[in-house]
Amino acid sequence: MPRTRLDLDRIRAARRTIDPVYLDTPMYRCDALGRRLGCTVSIKLETANPVRSFKARGTELVAGLLAEQGRTAVVCASAGNLGQALAWSGRRRGLGVTVVASVRAPAVKLDRIRALGAELDLVDGDFEMARERAARIARERGIRLLEDSLDIETCEGAATIGLELAGGESPFDAVLIALGGGALATGVGHVLKTLVPETEVICVQPAGAPALTRSWHERRVITTESAGTIADGVAGRFPIPEVLDDLLVVADDAVLVRESSIIDGMRLLLEHTGLVVEPSAALGVAAVLEDRDRFSGRHVVTVICGSNVDLDAHRRWVHP
Amino acid sequence: MPRTRLDLDRIRAARRTIDPVYLDTPMYRCDALGRRLGCTVSIKLETANPVRSFKARGTELVAGLLAEQGRTAVVCASAGNLGQALAWSGRRRGLGVTVVASVRAPAVKLDRIRALGAELDLVDGDFEMARERAARIARERGIRLLEDSLDIETCEGAATIGLELAGGESPFDAVLIALGGGALATGVGHVLKTLVPETEVICVQPAGAPALTRSWHERRVITTESAGTIADGVAGRFPIPEVLDDLLVVADDAVLVRESSIIDGMRLLLEHTGLVVEPSAALGVAAVLEDRDRFSGRHVVTVICGSNVDLDAHRRWVHP
Numbered sequence: 001m002p003r004t005r006l007d008l009d010r011i012r013a014a015r016r017t018i019d020p021v022y023l024d025t026p027m028y029r030c031d032a033l034g035r036r037l038g039c040t041v042s043i044k045l046e047t048a049n050p051v052r053s054f055k056a057r058g059t060e061l062v063a064g065l066l067a068e069q070g071r072t073a074v075v076c077a078s079a080g081n082l083g084q085a086l087a088w089s090g091r092r093r094g095l096g097v098t099v100v101a102s103v104r105a106p107a108v109k110l111d112r113i114r115a116l117g118a119e120l121d122l123v124d125g126d127f128e129m130a131r132e133r134a135a136r137i138a139r140e141r142g143i144r145l146l147e148d149s150l151d152i153e154t155c156e157g158a159a160t161i162g163l164e165l166a167g168g169e170s171p172f173d174a175v176l177i178a179l180g181g182g183a184l185a186t187g188v189g190h191v192l193k194t195l196v197p198e199t200e201v202i203c204v205q206p207a208g209a210p211a212l213t214r215s216w217h218e219r220r221v222i223t224t225e226s227a228g229t230i231a232d233g234v235a236g237r238f239p240i241p242e243v244l245d246d247l248l249v250v251a252d253d254a255v256l257v258r259e260s261s262i263i264d265g266m267r268l269l270l271e272h273t274g275l276v277v278e279p280s281a282a283l284g285v286a287a288v289l290e291d292r293d294r295f296s297g298r299h300v301v302t303v304i305c306g307s308n309v310d311l312d313a314h315r316r317w318v319h320p
Numbered sequence: 321m322p323r324t325r326l327d328l329d330r331i332r333a334a335r336r337t338i339d340p341v342y343l344d345t346p347m348y349r350c351d352a353l354g355r356r357l358g359c360t361v362s363i364k365l366e367t368a369n370p371v372r373s374f375k376a377r378g379t380e381l382v383a384g385l386l387a388e389q390g391r392t393a394v395v396c397a398s399a400g401n402l403g404q405a406l407a408w409s410g411r412r413r414g415l416g417v418t419v420v421a422s423v424r425a426p427a428v429k430l431d432r433i434r435a436l437g438a439e440l441d442l443v444d445g446d447f448e449m450a451r452e453r454a455a456r457i458a459r460e461r462g463i464r465l466l467e468d469s470l471d472i473e474t475c476e477g478a479a480t481i482g483l484e485l486a487g488g489e490s491p492f493d494a495v496l497i498a499l500g501g502g503a504l505a506t507g508v509g510h511v512l513k514t515l516v517p518e519t520e521v522i523c524v525q526p527a528g529a530p531a532l533t534r535s536w537h538e539r540r541v542i543t544t545e546s547a548g549t550i551a552d553g554v555a556g557r558f559p560i561p562e563v564l565d566d567l568l569v570v571a572d573d574a575v576l577v578r579e580s581s582i583i584d585g586m587r588l589l590l591e592h593t594g595l596v597v598e599p600s601a602a603l604g605v606a607a608v609l610e611d612r613d614r615f616s617g618r619h620v621v622t623v624i625c626g627s628n629v630d631l632d633a634h635r636r637w638v639h640p
Binding site: 020021024025026027028029030031032035045047048049050052112115116169270271274275276307308309311315319 | 340341344345346347348349350351352355365367368369370372432435436489590591594595596627628629631635639
């Protein structure tokens with residue numbers, strides 16, 4: 001049993017709070033993609049839901065808890081997907097939701113946050129500046145600050161994906177998980193290392209936003225001056241110490257991939273599975289592309305974590 | 321209880337034969353699409369599986385039965401999706417599968433049938449010619465001919481979608497179903513008219529391939545000389561009398577839509593849900609576009625029945 005901040009019983013109980021529309025998502029083999037990559041590839045699809053990402057598994061827990069406590073408002077910083085998910089979960093429970101995001105976040109993500117009725121507060125800086133501003137708003141208004149990956153609900157919500165992976169019919173050798181703040185990786189990793197510890201848990205981050213991966217390898221927090229990647233959902237610079245600690249327990253590896261591999265991954269996912277995904281969701285395929293020998297003949301699962309992508313940008317990337 | 325060839329107990333039992341990867345597919349509201357269409361829209365997504373269409377629900381039943389009977393081979397005519405599904409279901413049960421298709425079927429569908437290990441037999445004509453040839457092959461080889469929509473397994477397999485729709489959390493007012501041979505419509509319609517009879521069952525066919533819709537309205541089989549539509553999955557000309565009889569019992573309406581509406585539907589599905597679908601899967605959205613008043617303020621469900629589409633063609637249609 002891995003020792004992290006997460007708890008398997010709480011993760012199992014979380015399934016009762018999360019709206020079923022976000023649970024038991026499709027998981028299936030993609031033969032054509034597997035042939036192209038030289039291994040068996042299964043997809044865990046987290047985009048066929050109202051907010052088109054896995055993030056609502058966590059926000060459902062947070063919003064459920066806040067509603068129980070009689071709280072009326074919550075604020076978060078978001079690269080775009082957490083904000084949509086919190087807006088969705090808050091709206092159905094009558095919570096006022098404020099989302100702080102970078103003006104440079106994809107317009108489609110910002111538009112969808114607004115459309116879900118949240119107050120959108122934009123900062124002229126990156127995700128780390130949005131985090132600072134969200135913390136200030138929470139202090140000033142005396143409302144709950146939701147911090148992605150630090151707050152246990154975001155990790156344990158994501159961890160319910162791990163329950164579904166571990167409960168699937170066919171075993172697999174490795175899971176490839178996009179690494180941003182770390183909630184998805186620590187969540188899925190905790191469950192897999194508890195229930196099917198022989199499964200390899202591999203985190204994948206863009207080489208242009210490598211802070212948490214470098215931190216994992218050096219076993220201490222390493223920050224970066226800047227982050228440059230099309231994978232806007234995972235472009236953090238300041239790893240959270242508690243998350244790194246958990247990640248050191250549950251991850252078997254953390255790898256970096258090039259931008260061109262992310263684009264190739266998006267193209268292969270479109271061609272062979274018909275899925276339009278955001279760059280973060282192509283990190284797993286990119287990792288296989290960059291190290292085919294490592295995965296040759298094995299069965300890998302990749303979590304398709306989001307599909308909130310600007311369609312024009314997607315088309316430019318995929319059909320240059 | 322509607323009197324058709326279908327049986328609710330058999331449909332319920334079918335869930336035990338069908339591989340779970342095809343069951344309990346996502347169903348969720350698409351707010352952005354709904355706002356655009358002026359009604360509440362939910363999607364029942366039948367494309368996130370190994371064959372990217374709903375057809376395997378039926379072929380799982382057929383192949384399971386044949387394997388039980390010790391049969392070793394099966395042949396079908398297919399516009400492309402049934403062939404892939406039968407190839408998938410047959411392969412895992414050691415059945416030899418022959419698929420007869422038109423040379424004019426989308427190359428992606430033909431390629432995927434071959435990739436799944438089926439013998440592909442091409443005819444230089446339309447789907448109706450493929451049906452004739454498949455019947456001849458069955459006679460000559462003394463093997464089972466699978467006839468889509470006529471064979472009860474194809475209807476009852478599709479009908480399991482109806483169970484999932486009827487068992488969902490939120491009620492809906494109408495379901496929009498692509499009408500080709502009729503298996504999907506009679507299957508889903510039978511279950512809904514049994515369990516939630518107040519739900520309107522509306523079949524949608526392209527105006528360019530109107531044979532079954534015209535037959536439904538005139539209550540007798542009407543064939544057409546030709547069929548011209550981009551919705552290759554539903555381009556039949558010779559309705560099957562038994563299927564028409566069932567459809568007359570379970571369908572509340574059958575409507576025709578223009579090609580331009582189908583294309584608009586594909587574009588809206590891409591823009592507002594991120595889904596790349598084949599033309600047949602956009603028929604429901606096309607029907608709303610052509611008759612907004614009818615659906616205004618109501619909750620409609622549309623079955624996204626397939627995503628096997630040539631990507632270049634899709635791009636040409638959606639971004640002219």
